[in-house]
Amino acid sequence: MPLDDTLAPSGLNSLGLPKKPADTRVVVAMSGGVDSSVVAAMLAEEGYDVVGVTLQLYDHGAALARKGACCAGRDIHDARRVAEAVGFPHYVLDYESTFRDSVINEFADSYLAGATPVPCIRCNERVKFRDLLGVAKDLDADCMATGHYIRRYMGPNGAELHRAADAARDQSYFLFSTTREQLDYLRFPLGGLASKAETRALAARYGLAVADKPDSQDICFVPSGNYAAVIEKLRPGAAEPGDIVDELGNVLGHHGGVLHYTVGQRRGLGIGGLGEPLFVVRLDPDRRHVVVGPREMLQTRRVVLKELNWLGDAPLDGEQEVLVRVRSTRQPVPALVRATEDGAEVTLLTPEEGVAPGQACVFYAPEGTRVLGGGWIRRAA
Template structure:
């Protein structure tokens, strides 16, 4: 299923009963299908669900992961398949490692991707260590990505289904973590196959809708969450044209993102304008024509390298600067703590706080990635 060249799903070459696997269960259909599959094959399966934020608020939101309903659903799956299930309180860790940074990044004029930080700092760090403490041989998740054996050890590859591929959100996975992780759904051709798998096991979540929003952001209203976390964050300021003209006012930089066109309150102007820069310190939303969004040079920080050989030097890659665009031809340059990507063709709306993920020039291998900075 995940591409390992061995005699069993998880790639250990041992009888499943002798292989203990901790499954990270969010309560959704993907992780539930993974847990049920492994349990049905006779693996010593242990389900673990993380309580990431307050149930009282979360339980009201049906489509968020790790909310009260989802913990209940994960428990029901474990009971139906007959394996143990534990709920771990990670609220404090999640707040410190993910939510606080999310709020502070928006206050600084960046556009963060908290799902990447959650994978990096919570699921693939603390939860992975918990799996080791439980004497697990590996940890399995419901992510759509593949772990393939290469000449130099395990490699990270895009999912077989490009529509479901989650490699953008997992670029910061380290080599050590990758050695312990398994992704049984990565080789499936479609999401429909996952639901069919869940239906085959009679799981109560087989038809459960996919989560659409960031789990702690009800209805996608980022500004409301940030204002609650950082009272007074939405301070008014000026909407300024790139040529210096003040065109209007806004009610908080946190309400805007690079590339935004709608909702600027600038009707009646002769040219369409887009947000081209957010100056949090000056409380300015800077707008300009569409061509000002185009850039070829992408400065990076916190680079994670999964390619062969040392990261230093120049690498031909394909780069993905947003989760919703395909990888583009590019050149990666790494020198000490400094790194940048030079895109073969300009991209619009490259925003600090987003990730730039590296892929091999040909094929599906993920070579790592880094966080986009303002330079």
Template sequence: MPLDQDKPLNSLGFAKDPSETRVVVAMSGGVDSSVVAAMLAEEGYDVVGVTLQLYDHGAALAKQGACCAGLDIHDARRVAETMGFPHYVLDYENVFKDAVIDEFADSYLGGATPVPCIRCNERVKFKDLLETAKDLEADCMATGHYIQRLSGSEGPELHSAADAARDQSYFLFSTTREQLSYLRFPLGHLPTKDETRALAAKYGLSVADKPDSQDICFVPNGDYASVIRKLRPEAAAPGDIVDTAGTVLAQHDGVINYTIGQRRGLGIGGLSDPLYVVKLDADSRQVVVGPKSMLATRSVPVREINWLGDAPFDSQPEWHLAVKVRSTRPPTDAILRPLSATTATVELVAAEEGVSPGQACVFYDRDSSRIFGGGWIHKG
């Protein structure tokens, strides 16, 4: 249907009535996406709720707060029934395993510290689900992420959420320009999560008081090792804990039990200075330890860059921005030196500890809330 240019834009940015605007809402079963669906339904939009069943593992049927499985699918369905819009569940278990879980295991065993939530958004939710939304002839797809999509002179821009404590920009840096034109994030402007829960209560949603999920969805209780042990049994093989000179200090029961920067639980006593895990070598089954100073770095190699700036990434020799090298760290000043359109060396103005391959390096404007994309940290 052609847009009526004389009509004002609706809240999703289309020049037509909400009732003529179809929006697919990605529903995880949590309070955030449930509120998005209810809010848009109340505004009169043609809402279609879609939930992806990403994994089961049997036990997930009884586990609450585990995005996209078991009870959460049931909760999403109840919200749709309450608000009176259609809801579909799509079985994406095989896609999720191939695109996210297998890489998570291989990356972890390669000594990296992977962030599977980013890959899930990139390869499943904002790729396959987005294409499903287009197949359903939706005008756009909405999610419950805390991030903002604002109009700029060169098109839509990605901006941090109004509530810095809830901001999810680190996990969404790989959102492309094309995807951004189709996506909507109705919660990004809310000042606090309390506002979201108040809306859930207003709409009478059963998930109003549901706790937030804290774990990676397929890693119950944060126990990475047990998941990888099932996926890659060979990773539990014992080996040596060595110092940087190769001297054996102790034995371990599998590299999967260690992460870069770890200090506790190494089983090394009698030393004057504390030691930290500085490297994991899965091939030789070695956990390498060293002084804390070895964890600090200023030079970070980055690849698979998704650039959201107005000018091409490699159009100038360097960019002065702020970057996040871990989701829990605040942005820090850095100089980005492009090596190509998708690779760069990032020089941190102040050294950071625990910069690990497998983590994301996300680019932020130092003077505004805008996000300029990011890339993946690698070993170089």
């Protein structure tokens, strides 16, 4: 079974490197789950010099952690068990302080500013693909492999990022900020698999104890999906009460804190009996206002982005046709994108609902599966 769909010239190993597997050191980022465990076992079976590294990202005994989340106590134990069973070295590195400063604090501050952040992207960007990748290079590894469902191809102008073969498992939305330099060094052996069932079958064949382990949740440090509880723990007293208003500023009700609401929310507003259904269309934390309106007010055609990461072959010059995904659960839709001085501006050819500041807007080629990068949503109009 090929590890990657890359068509490499003769003389390169399955990871696209000009070395025998035994002479190729690969650091595998191990979360303790089935995906990264299969990657490590697969590469070890092929004869690669595998080194497993797990990052402890938070105190697994603290209230922020939850049973079954990645990068905490049980999962570190599971990663170590896989390494011992397969027979390769495994290291655990304490990155709790880095994770708190680079991911958790920004998550809390973004919510308090009225945004809807995606901490998993920041974790990949600022911890796994920056700090852990640096550790891999310090260990003299030739590349670093992860269990992400995304594909890396070699194109005419270098390494390219492509959506996973299994659309249901595709993680390209969470990896849009991967840089060209990082992509040169990274490998994603599971990106070409047809389904998660195939991954679990491989885990069973390798005899891994995690073969039937449930998937971890996206946001590992949020217990039961209760964002507000986490933010209130991190920022005591931050949930200041305010008003629920319409677009004209008329007070329709009251709330216990802006952080309890997200753009597009309909349920739990506590303002029933006003006729047509109302949705959260905007958050104004400075005034402590939750602005609501009819569903059509959620429709967006223009999206302003910051922190643009462009992976196209040529610089983004003028207006370019792309497909964009404005939330991880949405399908890519046609759009036009043009670079600006501090990011990019996207024009959606068909309006999208519930486009929220703090989310990512990811670009794809109009044809095929290539990921062209993306940016962070600063505002929507």
